[in-house]
Amino acid sequence: MEKIDFSNTKINNGFWKQKQDMVKNSTLYSVYDRFVDTHRFDALSCRWKAGDPDMPHIFWDSDVAKWMEGAAYILQEKRDEKLEAIIDDAIDNIVKNSDENGYFNSHYLVTEQDKRFSDRSCHELYCAGHLIEAAIAYNNATGKGKFIKAMCKFADYIEKVFKIEKSAAFTTPGHPELELALVKLYDATGERRYLELSKFFIDEHGTKKEEHDSNYDYNNLLYNQDEMPLRKRSTAEGHCVRALYLLCGAADIADRYNDCELKDACKRVFDDIANNKVYITGGVGSSHLGEAFTVPYHLPNRTAYTETCAAISLAMFCNRMLQIDTDSKYADMAERAIYNGFLSGVSMDGKSFFYENPLEIDPRFNHVNPSVINKERFPITQRLEVFDCSCCPPNIVRFIPSIADFLYTYNDETVYVHQYMDSVTAYGEISISQNTGYPADGEIKIKCTAPQKKIALRIPSWCQNFSLNVDYTLKNGYAYIEMNDSIEIELKLHMPVVFIKANKRVHENAGRIAVMRGPVVYCGEAVDNGNDLRCIEIDTNAPAKIEEGEFILPSVTLQAFRQKDDDKLYSPVGDDYEPCTLKLIPYYAFANRGESEMLVWFLKK
């Protein structure tokens, strides 16, 4: 199965047009400004000397690279001299300061040259991966080959050090990412040795039980994806972003080599996430400790780590799984992450960001003296413009402009439509247009030309009732339709407000329900409903009111009951509840109106 690259699609209107405009006009420059302020761009000039302030951090290159990749995606749609000049300047620095072997790392080049490739935890290969991705994107956008040429040289050097000479102090990336980047580099250059180097790393992972920095309890074999070879794994373990970037590379390799053993491992790990370890928002990472997957059904809401990058990497993994296994569950999961646990990572104005995306905020406990209550376990309650570890903001800069990457795959028989966005796509003989207000409503009109192919439309798992104006056959979550060029397909996904329960083993959510409309999870905030949201019981039998809201998609107002005020700490049950209304907004929009209690899982009446 092949993916149709986002570059062949233009988002015309609606939800994602707004978000892409937000990134282009706001997020791109806001993140750039903060990265300039924090000397991340300066670092590329490699002028830092011992004693200077602001020593380049080991992973700054990856922050800048993701920003450059996102900027390139924006340039690909429309060239922009000023923006190109900024990137060209950064590229000039990278190329000029790369050493004769091709090595580049703005930390090691100015600090401890001889320590290069000596510490697996130091992100050099992770940074290399992001630089490679940025170089490919910039080459595609501008045709300027200087950057990709330099990064090929760097990749060749990595091959020499790690695969041929095996002269580094470690054998695989401590933080995976290079694996998937090398597959992209193979796709971009046709040089098979990059694919082979990626496969080499994928196969090496988990075979060496490498020593780790023992300063941190969590920095162990699980954290570093080393507890066993990937192809033997059945569970998602350790640092979520590491796990999922590695799985992206593994799914790519499984696809390119048609490696069934590796495909099966990827499927098993996906199922473990989907059945046991994902929040309803598509967020993953139940613990801040190691930013990690924990154990089945352990999904605490208030201390959820659920890093924005983890939701992104889950979506990326799902998109790759669609190339090796035709099942709508992967697109369902990608959609869950995209509209919820990923999108909450950026403010409505595009300028500030969450690293952690909890499903509940109770600000009473966020400002208590940390010696009184273990405060540091709670995520922050307001988005920030930049972090010391600022991986998430530039990941948003590259993710939203390339969102159309989630739309289509195809093979000889079928074009698969995985997501619904108002857009036109032209890719060789295939042309598709979607005319839709999705996800504001579920009505989608599709025109498609694809000689000798069927079209298969995903029927989202959230949808319990749909109609099509053409004959179809349902299989693995897709409606297969025999193509007829003259027909405009009309898919109507019935999109009422629905109440969702969690598995009873998720003790955190026992007796509670979440509210969804289409793919969008809703939440309540105290700014609309007053405090003590946890004591509000939703009347699931009363009609829901869907109203235009201030956060693109509608708000939902429900009939509910809330526990009355009472002076006593404990008292006999009685006439304890009074009717109220409960106004809910899309989860992705929480914390855009100041610090406030927030809740996803409400009591049911």
Place this chain on the structure above:
Amino acid sequence: MEKIDFSNTKINNGFWKQKQDMVKNSTLYSVYDRFVDTHRFDALSCRWKAGDPDMPHIFWDSDVAKWMEGAAYILQEKRDEKLEAIIDDAIDNIVKNSDENGYFNSHYLVTEQDKRFSDRSCHELYCAGHLIEAAIAYNNATGKGKFIKAMCKFADYIEKVFKIEKSAAFTTPGHPELELALVKLYDATGERRYLELSKFFIDEHGTKKEEHDSNYDYNNLLYNQDEMPLRKRSTAEGHCVRALYLLCGAADIADRYNDCELKDACKRVFDDIANNKVYITGGVGSSHLGEAFTVPYHLPNRTAYTETCAAISLAMFCNRMLQIDTDSKYADMAERAIYNGFLSGVSMDGKSFFYENPLEIDPRFNHVNPSVINKERFPITQRLEVFDCSCCPPNIVRFIPSIADFLYTYNDETVYVHQYMDSVTAYGEISISQNTGYPADGEIKIKCTAPQKKIALRIPSWCQNFSLNVDYTLKNGYAYIEMNDSIEIELKLHMPVVFIKANKRVHENAGRIAVMRGPVVYCGEAVDNGNDLRCIEIDTNAPAKIEEGEFILPSVTLQAFRQKDDDKLYSPVGDDYEPCTLKLIPYYAFANRGESEMLVWFLKK
């Protein structure tokens, strides 16, 4: 108001007779054996030398002293040569090894003599307090004065060092306890300087902002009860046992000096605990961090610290408050602690102990690799016979034999009956007998002779319906009855199963109810009900079945509904619940049948 000391009362039958027999026959010797095994008794011989194993710990003396105090209470009822010989041997060691000034501490005497009184965190004055309490108890029980004489000398030395010469490196006990012991020593000896020394310490607390060991985040002014002078305080803060032992001393001093400012402070802090910071079990300490009170309404169930000693010290504080403020709320709170959060600290066979008494156990999370999930925050799920910090077991040894201390106070006008236990009491002109199965049922027959006095019976706050066979006037939770020697008062406290809600600000318990019968909180365990207790909804309208149980008091069986099994992690709500029964046992008896899920706060239908 004067208290009638427990030594004037004999518990005849029923619940507390069983528990006192358990301590006398089982707990006393089990704790002794473990303290012998762990060299706590050896330490008193002061033979330890550098290089030897098992260096005496700074607080071992307090463990042994509390055991001796409990043993003395048992001797007071009935002398026992063998037991006395054990204690005499310990006393001989203490007296023999006390230095010429009277100082005794089995750690400092064999380690760093010159470091004596140099480190406020090292529990020397705390140990001294417990030794003094033990000495008083032993003197009362046996008339052997050697121990109390030695402890008076020690107290004199403490007065000299701390009050007269002010030559120690600190000014007040880091861990309060000595304050209340000195009041007892004054009561026992009539030496007013002990009372004055206690008042001196009470007044000094919080005036110096003393430096603390900064190795621990929590080891701060709050933890050490030093954030302000006690008489200015309105809230309970920091380490619970330290706070409550100090409050015991403060209430004693407030009473003895009729110090209204100090009385008011004690009342304010009590109200803060009662209105904001106590579990339904009478447990206090919401965080393991500093074993501390945290912030209002922060009452997590699964990570509740709720140390057994904290419940004991809360009950002790309540009992002292009854001497300075005639309100049943203090006896209600004492009862809450005694039957629940204290009693769960000891197994049904009397041999093993909980330090922490959580209100929920979910064993799935107790055996996970600590690098995967912040496991150490969860209390242990099975009682142990001894701990490295084994303060709780000997506190039980002294608390249960003296339980009758909670029964009565009196003043010129009235004898107050605070608790109900089948017993006879003779104290000067006052004689009272209670004939009751309480708390198995609520029927209490009382005969009382107390010339020129009324009798006032507490109507427990849990009781919504009661009857009396005599005229009475209700005031502040007590039914005042004009005395008539020939009448047997019959108090019938209606004791149905009741469902209790928490204040809506206790977000942890939102939508949940606890089950009580009389003063006893009930809990459910998986061993009776299967796992996933948190998804069981109690039908509060169906009748409760009260049946004889295996843990002294009856079990309660309720009609309920439980969420059905389901493979999916998330799915739309539907016909999700099936009827079931829910068997509950007294909370104090949890974890007597192996590791099991346990829950106090259930969903309500």
